[in-house]
Amino acid sequence: MHFRTLRQLAEQAEAAGLSIGRYMLQEQAGESGKTPAEEFQQMATYYGIMKDAVRRGLTEDTTSRSGLTGQDAKRILAYRGGAATPSVEVPPIAGAAPGADASPGAKATLGAGSPPHAEAPLGAEVPPGGHTLLGDEASLAMSYALAVSEVNASMGRIIATPTAGSCGIIPGVFVSCQERFGWSDEDMTHGLFAAGAIGYVIANNSFVSGAEGGCQAEVGSAIGMAAGALADMRGAKPTQAIHAVGLALKNSLGLVCDPVGGLVEVPCIVRNGFGAVTALAAADMALAGVRSVIPSDEVVQVMLEVGTAMPDTLRETARGGLAQTPTGQQIMKDLRKKK
Amino acid sequence: MNGPAGTGPSGGVAVRFKDVFSIIGPPMIGPSSSHTAGAARIGRAARQLFGPLPKRADVIFYGSFAATYEGHGTYAAIVGGLLDMATDDVRLPDSLAIAEQSGMQADAITGKGLFPHPNTAELHLYADAGDEKPAFTLVGTSIGGGNIEIVDIDGFKVKMTGNYPTLVIQNADAPGMIAIVARLLQQHGINIGTMSVDRKSRSGEAMMVLETDEDFPPTLRGELAAYDEIHSVRFVHIT
Numbered sequence: 001m002h003f004r005t006l007r008q009l010a011e012q013a014e015a016a017g018l019s020i021g022r023y024m025l026q027e028q029a030g031e032s033g034k035t036p037a038e039e040f041q042q043m044a045t046y047y048g049i050m051k052d053a054v055r056r057g058l059t060e061d062t063t064s065r066s067g068l069t070g071q072d073a074k075r076i077l078a079y080r081g082g083a084a085t086p087s088v089e090v091p092p093i094a095g096a097a098p099g100a101d102a103s104p105g106a107k108a109t110l111g112a113g114s115p116p117h118a119e120a121p122l123g124a125e126v127p128p129g130g131h132t133l134l135g136d137e138a139s140l141a142m143s144y145a146l147a148v149s150e151v152n153a154s155m156g157r158i159i160a161t162p163t164a165g166s167c168g169i170i171p172g173v174f175v176s177c178q179e180r181f182g183w184s185d186e187d188m189t190h191g192l193f194a195a196g197a198i199g200y201v202i203a204n205n206s207f208v209s210g211a212e213g214g215c216q217a218e219v220g221s222a223i224g225m226a227a228g229a230l231a232d233m234r235g236a237k238p239t240q241a242i243h244a245v246g247l248a249l250k251n252s253l254g255l256v257c258d259p260v261g262g263l264v265e266v267p268c269i270v271r272n273g274f275g276a277v278t279a280l281a282a283a284d285m286a287l288a289g290v291r292s293v294i295p296s297d298e299v300v301q302v303m304l305e306v307g308t309a310m311p312d313t314l315r316e317t318a319r320g321g322l323a324q325t326p327t328g329q330q331i332m333k334d335l336r337k338k339k
Numbered sequence: 340m341n342g343p344a345g346t347g348p349s350g351g352v353a354v355r356f357k358d359v360f361s362i363i364g365p366p367m368i369g370p371s372s373s374h375t376a377g378a379a380r381i382g383r384a385a386r387q388l389f390g391p392l393p394k395r396a397d398v399i400f401y402g403s404f405a406a407t408y409e410g411h412g413t414y415a416a417i418v419g420g421l422l423d424m425a426t427d428d429v430r431l432p433d434s435l436a437i438a439e440q441s442g443m444q445a446d447a448i449t450g451k452g453l454f455p456h457p458n459t460a461e462l463h464l465y466a467d468a469g470d471e472k473p474a475f476t477l478v479g480t481s482i483g484g485g486n487i488e489i490v491d492i493d494g495f496k497v498k499m500t501g502n503y504p505t506l507v508i509q510n511a512d513a514p515g516m517i518a519i520v521a522r523l524l525q526q527h528g529i530n531i532g533t534m535s536v537d538r539k540s541r542s543g544e545a546m547m548v549l550e551t552d553e554d555f556p557p558t559l560r561g562e563l564a565a566y567d568e569i570h571s572v573r574f575v576h577i578t
Contacts, residue, residue, distance in 0.1 A: 001358075028359045033552055042360065049366050064370075066410075152369030155412070155432045162362045162484040164372035170363075196359035203356040209373045209483025211403040211457040217483070225362075262407025264370035315457065316373075317406040335410075 001027050006201050006228075006245060006296045010238035020232045020241060021190035024197035043196075044189045046159045050148065050171035053158050057147025064153040066335055069265045073147035076273075080132050080139045137180055138277050145172025145276035149269040162199045162208040165215075165257075165264050166222035168272030170195055173226050173279050177233075187233060195229035198245055205297070206304040210257030210316035213307025215271065220252030220303065223275045224296075227282035236287055246292030246299040248282035253299070254306055256314035258321025260328045261335050267322055356486060357502055365485045367426040373458050374404065374411030377481030379431060380577050382420020384489055384501050385462045385477045387575045393464035395444040396421055397473070401454035401461070404481070414447045417460060421445070425577075426485060444468050455490055456480035495546035498535040503550035505575040506559075511568040512538040512545040519569075520547065523562055529553045544570070 003009040013023035029036040056062075058077060063070035132139040149168035152158045161170040170192070178188050199208065202221045207213040227248040231241035252275075260266040292299065313320030322328050356362060367376040386392075398417050400408050408414050412432065419434035422441065430437060438445055450461060458481040463473035478491035489499040492507065499505055506524075510516050517536065524531060530552040538545035555574055563572045 001354075004354075024359060031358050039359075043363065046364060046366065065412075155369050157366060157427055157429070158369055159364055159366050160372040160376060160484050161364075162372075164367060164369050164375065164485075167369075167372075192363050193359060196363040199362035200356060200359060203362060203483070204354040207483060208356075208362070209458070209481075211373060211481075212483060259407070259410070262410030264374075264411065312457070316403045317457075318410070319406060 001031055001200065003027075004201065004204065006198065006242045006300070009197055009201060010242045013238040019190065019194065020197055020238050021192070021194035021229070023238075024193040025190065027197070028193065040189060043192050044185060047174075047185060047188050047192060049157060049159050050161075051175055053148045053151045053156065053167075054144045054171055054175045056156055057149075057151045058143070060151075060156075062147070062150035062154045062156075064150070064263070064265050065155065066261065066263055066265060068260070068263065068331065069153055069269055070150055072269065072273075073143045073150055076139060076143035076146060080136070080143065134277065137176065138280055140179075141173045141176040141276040141280060142273045143172075144176050145169050146269060146273045148172060149272040153263070153265045153269060161195070162203060162221055162225070163210075163218045165210060165268050166218040166272060166275070168269070169219065169222040169275040169279060170226045170229070172272065172276035173230060177230065183233070191229045191233045194232040194241075195225040198225045198228045198242075201297075202249075202300055202303075205300050207307060210259075212315065213303065214310045214315055215255040215257040215268075216249075216252045216303055217307055218257070219268075219271045219275050220249055220255055222272075223252060223279045223282065224248040226276070226279035227286070230279060230283035231286045234283065234287055240286055240289075242296050243290070243292045244282045244286035246294065246296030247285050247290065248278060249296070249299045249303060250292065250294070251278055251282070253302060256310060256321050257316040258314055258323045259316065259318055260323050261332045262316075262318040262323070266331075355482060356484070357500075361486050361502065362484060365426045367485060368429065368431045371411040371413075372485045373481040373483050374407060374413045375416045375431075376426040376485035377458065377483075377487045378404075378413045378416040378460060379420040379424060379426050380485065380487045380501055381460055381477075381479030381481065381489070382417035382462070383423055383425070383577045384420070384479065384487070384499070384575050385464060385475070386421045386423050387577065388477065388492060388507060388573050389464050389475045390573075392441060392443055393421065393466065393474075394442065395446075395465040395468040395470070397446050397448055397463040397465075399448045399450040399461040399463070401450045401459040402457040404458050404460055405449045408447065413460075414445075417462070418443075418445050421462075421464075456482065456488075458482070492546065492548070494539065495537040496535075497537060497546060497548045498533065499548050499575070500533075500550065501575060501577040503532055503552065503578065504554050506549045506551065506555060507573040507575065508547050508549075508563065508569060509571040510545050510547070510566075511570070512540075512542050513568050516545070516568060517547065519566060520549070520563065523559065524549070524551065527553075527556055527559065529555065
């Protein structure tokens, strides 16, 4: 790779007259010695796996091995008033409230000809749709992100982006934005190269594992990658898109890795849902011209500094934080008994 | 600690993550890339270096691995790797049962003492379950996103990521050994990406680990083994 910093990445892409994603595809082929077509195909396959994980998280049982988590993506979707999308056909579930699709908020997203609207998958009390505070788009991204993380926690197949603990954020915003903006799979694959380019810089200048740098290194990195890639896909100049990375990372600095019972469930899954929403927000800020006053590369260095200063107890050891609350300890005890 | 590079934006230190697919990927069975996918890759590297299915495996965990290996399924992942499963093999969650059926006894052990990284696993593989001493040992670290660094093979200090076709040679510590290997690879048009060498003592046993850009031709093993000073030739392919 010819770049080591986000600034170099953006400047080189701009000099080449390419988006970050297209520039990274070139760089990747140069690094691997394979053709750009081969590299593109591999990434396209990965995107297919991501879409499949979204679908499975919304249609299959995602109860985790511990039983602590599962079905939250479906809860969001039901509360939202249903989503009908080309890639995710949520089958009607017996016992669901009929007529959910008639509610004002049950608006189909893009490309829906005669969409099969989702109904309350859990037979829950579903208020009339359209009540989300977030709005349709962000709540959809959130539910998709939860879906993929729930598939991960139930030992399903996912793509680590950059890690499994943070695997929901990029698919969450990518798949929902694809439906909304009518982007092709080819567009999305380029977007993944953009996300990968940003992650490459973060990983090599800081870290991407909770054991090394806390949750900021996993969920934080994924949000930065997603935000920068979204801005790139929406046509921001590379130097502008890179601001989204710094803006996003600043919001997750200091986030500790404190999984209850050592499981990638609590709080990891909901943090992926929040992460998707934050990524949309950071991309919007950058697209609006908001700048990260502290340059994104310097924020990456701060993440390194903060993560290095984190005590072991808050770096994926389950010896501190939420894992050691009275409830966290009780859950751990119960899990041991269950074995 | 084998931690992050910690370079400034101008960065002169080697990159730990080489390409886009070490960030986007690997495809894997959850729940944790460092504790599941990386662990599976450590186990698989050990299996490919050892050769046959070991009759017994001691899996020794350190750091974060030791604290959370049950929850993350790290142990099942390493055992799956020892069964030569890839990170996205759907049988991974059932690896412990499969190991038992296949005749491999495995034990998870919490390690004590110093370790090179928060996510460290040490593997002792035995040719026979009753053996006192392991026939093979390996220390691997899982550095995030499914990426690994193998730092010790049979007591030799090495550097191996598993991201490339890898050649592991054990040889007599003698002048010209590296030249012999390099020349053979050159003849096959194989480019060496990284290389690490270590020895037990002067003129004793030595090991070299080479990560290359191209796959190895089937004839290479015999060509290398023809040299008396070369005692073993092993290939690892877990990209």
